[in-house]
Amino acid sequence: MKWSGRFTNVNATTLRKDLISGCIVGIVALPLGMAFAIASGVEPEYGLYTTIVAGILISLLGGSRFQIGGPTGAFIPILLAIVLQYGYENLLIAGFLAGIMLVLMGLLRLGTLIKFIPRPVTIGFTAGIAVTIFSGQIGNFLGLTGMKRHEYFHENIKEIFLQLHTFNFYSFLTAGICLAALLLTPKFLPKIPGSLVGILVSTLAATWLFPDRVTTIGSAYGAIPGGLPDFHPLALSWDNIVPMLQPALIIALLGGIESLLSAVVADSMTGTRHDSNRELIGQGLANMAAPLFGGIPATGAIARTATNIKNGAVSPFSGIIHGVVVLLIVALFAPYASNIPLASMAPILMVVAWNMSERKAFVHMLKTRTSDTLVLIVTFLLTVFTTLTIAVEVGLVLAVLLFVKRMSDLLTVDKVLPDWASGKEKVRAHIVSKDHDCPQVSIFTIDGPLFFGASQAFDRFVSQIEGGLLRVVLIRMGKVPFMDTTGEANFAALIKRLQQAGITVLVSGLRAQPRKLMDKAGCYAMIGEEHFFESTGEALTYALSQINNDKCRGCKHFAFRECAALCGAAEHERHKRTELAGTLARESKVTV
Numbered sequence: 132m133k134w135s136g137r138f139t140n141v142n143a144t145t146l147r148k149d150l151i152s153g154c155i156v157g158i159v160a161l162p163l164g165m166a167f168a169i170a171s172g173v174e175p176e177y178g179l180y181t182t183i184v185a186g187i188l189i190s191l192l193g194g195s196r197f198q199i200g201g202p203t204g205a206f207i208p209i210l211l212a213i214v215l216q217y218g219y220e221n222l223l224i225a226g227f228l229a230g231i232m233l234v235l236m237g238l239l240r241l242g243t244l245i246k247f248i249p250r251p252v253t254i255g256f257t258a259g260i261a262v263t264i265f266s267g268q269i270g271n272f273l274g275l276t277g278m279k280r281h282e283y284f285h286e287n288i289k290e291i292f293l294q295l296h297t298f299n300f301y302s303f304l305t306a307g308i309c310l311a312a313l314l315l316t317p318k319f320l321p322k323i324p325g326s327l328v329g330i331l332v333s334t335l336a337a338t339w340l341f342p343d344r345v346t347t348i349g350s351a352y353g354a355i356p357g358g359l360p361d362f363h364p365l366a367l368s369w370d371n372i373v374p375m376l377q378p379a380l381i382i383a384l385l386g387g388i389e390s391l392l393s394a395v396v397a398d399s400m401t402g403t404r405h406d407s408n409r410e411l412i413g414q415g416l417a418n419m420a421a422p423l424f425g426g427i428p429a430t431g432a433i434a435r436t437a438t439n440i441k442n443g444a445v446s447p448f449s450g451i452i453h454g455v456v457v458l459l460i461v462a463l464f465a466p467y468a469s470n471i472p473l474a475s476m477a478p479i480l481m482v483v484a485w486n487m488s489e490r491k492a493f494v495h496m497l498k499t500r501t502s503d504t505l506v507l508i509v510t511f512l513l514t515v516f517t518t519l520t521i522a523v524e525v526g527l528v529l530a531v532l533l534f535v536k537r538m539s540d541l542l543t544v545d546k547v548l549p550d551w552a553s554g555k556e557k558v559r560a561h562i563v564s565k566d567h568d569c570p571q572v573s574i575f576t577i578d579g580p581l582f583f584g585a586s587q588a589f590d591r592f593v594s595q596i597e598g599g600l601l602r603v604v605l606i607r608m609g610k611v612p613f614m615d616t617t618g619e620a621n622f623a624a625l626i627k628r629l630q631q632a633g634i635t636v637l638v639s640g641l642r643a644q645p646r647k648l649m650d651k652a653g654c655y656a657m658i659g660e661e662h663f664f665e666s667t668g669e670a671l672t673y674a675l676s677q678i679n680n681d682k683c684r685g686c687k688h689f690a691f692r693e694c695a696a697l698c699g700a701a702e703h704e705r706h707k708r709t710e711l712a713g714t715l716a717r718e719s720k721v722t723v
Contacts (some may be wrong), residue, residue: 145445152442153452156199156435159324160186161457163435163483165348165468166476167202168427170267172214172280173222174352175468176461177425178202180360183458185417185429190450193413194406195394199435199450200417204483205389206382206428208263209519212282213378223363223422224371228379230422233387233415242407245387249534251496251506252526253388254489259514259522261488264480270294271477274302274345284515301337301344302474309333310478324438326479333475348476349469357465359458360424381520382418386430390414393431400440434486502533535584542579547607548690558607558667569690570600571678574671578610581618581645600682603674604629607667609640614648623654630657635677637662639670 160182168178182201189200213222236242263284270278275294281287309329316325337345348355394405410431418428439449496507510526545560548568558574579585614622626636636658641649649655655663664670675693683694 141446141448146448148443148445149449150452152439152444153449154456155324155442156439156449157453157456157460158327159438160199160201160432160435160453161460162326162330162471162476162479163432164202164457165471166479166483167204167207169348169352169473169476170204170207170264170480171202171210171427173210173219173427175348176355176360176465177427179355179457179461179465180424181421181426181429183360183454183461184424184426185421186457187451187454188417188420189390189413189429189431190447190454191413192409192416193390193431193447194409194411195397195431195436196403196405196447197397197401197436197440197444197449198390198394198405198410198431198447199439199453200390200414200429200431201435202427203389203430203432204264204480204487205257205260205385206430207267208260208514209378209381209385210427211267211280212518213375215280215282217374217378220366221371221375222427223425224365224367225375225378225382226426226428227365227367227419227422228372228375229382229386229428230415230418230420232379232383233411233418235415236383236387237408237411237413237415240408242387242391242411245384245391245407245411248388248527249503249506249530250492251503252510252523252530253392254492254496255507255510255526256514256519256522257487257489258493259511260519261484262515264484264487266291268477268480268484271473272303272306272481274299274306274474276346283517299345299474301341302346302472304341305333305337305345305472306474306477308336309475310481313478313482326482329479330471330475334471337472337475338470345472345474347469348471348473351473354469355461355465358462360426363423363425365422377520381523382428383415384523385519386414386418386428387411389433390431393433393436396433397436397440400437434483502537503530506530506533538580538582539584542577542581542585545576545578547574547576549692567688567690569688569694570686571602571682572605572671572674572690573601573603574605574607574667576607576610580613580615581611581622582613582615583617585618586621600679601632601634602678603635603637605637605639605667605670605674607639608645609642611645612642614645616648616652619645619648619652619654622649623652623657626654626658635662635674637664637670637674639664639667 161179164178164182165175166178168175168181171178186199186201189198193200210222213225217225236245266284266287269291273291273295274297275291276297276299277294279290281290309332312329312332313325316323316328320328390410391405391407394407394410398404414430421427421429435453439453444450493507493511497504506526506529509529510522513522513525546563546568547558547560548562550557550559550562558576560576629636638658641663646655649658664673671691675691686694688694
């Protein structure tokens with residue numbers, strides 16, 4: 132998709148549709164921008180400036196036709212922690228650095244890699260963020276005063292209990308009115324944004340019924356300035372940049388994940404395809420520009436993007452219009468927003484937290500009781516009780532370790548022999564027994580990838596190889612789809628050990644990727660090209676030509692059909708009848 136391709140087929144009809152959807156999304160974004168900013172520990176107008184600057188640039192430069200960008204709930208715990216620890220000015224630097232990182236991710240084409248973050252990790256930290264947002268609004272919902280913000284969940288819960296004596300019934304009533312409007316509006320007025328109705332109704336109720344009894348945005352933060360946002364230069368000194376690199380990386384990763392998830396949702400709703408790398412570049416440029424006007428980090432907003440699509444958006448112009456609408460409202464009506472009670476903001480954020488909690492997916496994954504459940508719980512608890520940085524790092528490491536464990540458990544090494552009872556004489560593991568196993572030729576089937584986490588498979592391999600008369604080891608590798616350098620090194624060490632014991636190693640069914648790696652590493656030459664075969668039958672024929680025929684005389688194992696000629700036909704027929712009787716007995720037992 133070319134840059135201009137997102138704006139193709141634009142005409143008067145599509146612009147009219149984009150105008151309608153853009154105006155609706157702009158109205159929806161207005162209260163959310165202020166609410167997210169307040170919850171993040173900054174003044175409400177900075178959320179509006181983010182909606183304007185980042186919202187326009189994400190739609191203009193991103194890789195999705197329908198993406199709506201701006202401040203989101205997912206960022207709240209991270210931004211609040213940065214503000215509490217480093218201050219607002221350093222938050223702007225972190226957002227700017229995160230923008231640079233996102234651009235680099237896009238240029239390096241890492242957009243597809245972000246999609247590979249395990250689902251238990253994303254659900255875990257999303258649910259944890261939802262709990263943090265919800266609990267952070269309890270104080271405003273109850274109208275508690277003297278509340279101090281803390282970085283950790285348990286400290287904030289403790290603060291709520293310490294300030295319960297400051298409960299304000301009028302704030303509680305205001306929040307209740309807003310919550311009722313949020314819940315009832317979609318049922319009776321589905322085309323009108325519930326958050327807007329909630330704020331208007333609860334603000335009017337508080338102003339007329341009990342004026343000056345609740346804390347408002349103006350009384351808490353001062354009047355919201357109107358007009359265009361001013362340019363806000365950043366102090367980008369080396370001493371300021373270094374401490375913010377880690378917070379910036381977390382913002383970039385979360386922003387990338389959130390924006391691409393939102394773009395995927397848009398694709399599923401419209402049947403289109405976004406460009407993930409271009410989306411990262413657009414998000415990065417928007418996050419570099421927003422701090423220059425005081426804006427906080429932004430990303431793609433799933434709910435607003437879905438609203439944009441449902442209201443008939445056709446092109447990125449709807450997202451651009453949504454930013455312009457917010458700009459016009461701020462320029463003309465900003466002073467009136469100062470009268471909005473903080474209690475009216477609380478239910479909006481609580482509903483946002485409830486909607487983003489992934490509760491159904493969370494419960495479903497809990498019920499599966501697999502290793503993914505452990506990753507989910509650990510990531511969730513660490514997100515709630517520590518920081519998102521620790522939660523994501525530990526969650527990813529744990530997911531990788533458990534994945535390696537599962538993959539290594541899938542790898543099997545079985546000693547096999549031809550099954551005479553099967554029509555095509557397929558090799559099977561259950562045929563091998565103490566009394567039915569060729570002393571001179573051993574056949575092994577390796578099933579699964581040979582990689583760094585599968586070293587124990589070679590230990591099992593060695594334990595099944597008996598010395599003495601053994602002359603040939605045939606390794607069937609048709610079911611080895613992948614081999615890494617560690618797996619190749621372990622395999623080469625095994626081959627060398629067998630060859631030093633005077634054992635010839637044959638390989639059958641080797642696939643392309645392992646063959647290429649073994650050729651580069653020298654293992655292929657060490658085994659010898661003449662010892663590689665396409666089929667097990669060809670390899671077995673060669674193996675039987677390498678054995679000591681004198682050692683076969685008197686052998687009663689009869690592992691192969693060729694044993695009849697090597698150790699006596701009469702003895703072979705007797706053994707075959709015994710083998711057939713045993714097979715029939717086993718089948719009869721299974722049937723019963």
